[in-house]
Amino acid sequence: MHEFALRVYYEDTDLAGIVYYANYLRFIERARTEWVRDQGVDQTRLKEDEGLVFAVRRVEADYIAPARFDDELIVRTKVEQMTGARIVLSQDVKRGADLLFSAQVTLVALTRDGQPTRLPANIRRIVH
Template identity: 45%
Template sequence: MDDVPPPFVPGAFAGAAHHYRLRVYFEDTDLSGIVYHANYLRYMERARSDMLRLAGIDQRAAMEAGEGAWAVTDLAIKYLRPAKLDDDLHVVSHVEAVRGASVVIAQRILRSHGALSDDLLTEGRVTAAFLSPEGRPRRQPAGWADRFTAVMNGETIPC
């Protein structure tokens, strides 16, 4: 039937890398048609959230159970080239380090050219700590560090 939308397609893992695609819309740009600098952080956040969801890390359940939530504690970003209106972008994320209460994720944003090579636009590195409801660092919920380590090693994640 034509009125049934196709299923939502999230990002995907390929080995140790999580891939997330998106398109630049008018709302993402400034008056010159260049992506506003803060939107690169939003793109990276969407990709990280998708990666966690696919890895079986249920952030919402942890918050609702009163266990805590993730908070960015360190962020470095380097802008190399601008993204523009209607560009197809590709966010590639890699888990670099897993600690008891934190995780470090490196991310790159590329402009896709189909089968041709991609242009590297932005590189970033984020450290996120798991915080208690009172805002203090605490160990990640049981099993999450194992899932992050599996992602880092390119292993298949059972959900």
């Protein structure tokens, strides 16, 4: 499991002072980027050398409780399933012990032309 810490800034909130719902997707995107980097995958090099990028195919999200300005949050990312063509992740946003947001995210690999492709074996080996 990978953990990514972040703080809620004023720009992340709506008029009610709570995190705007779409910003949770930004938070989990940042966490996925850091998770991939921590796995030793250089996404820029992957695109340049192999013409491969990751794309979100599906997101199922549950908004459980609000986060507010200046909250310190942790995004936890865990691989739930991996096949030759996709990676399914669970991503939770927590404030301390409180679960605020939970998502299941399906990632796929695309070629330079935007066509689906299998995940390279080396990526399947190192991403866990």
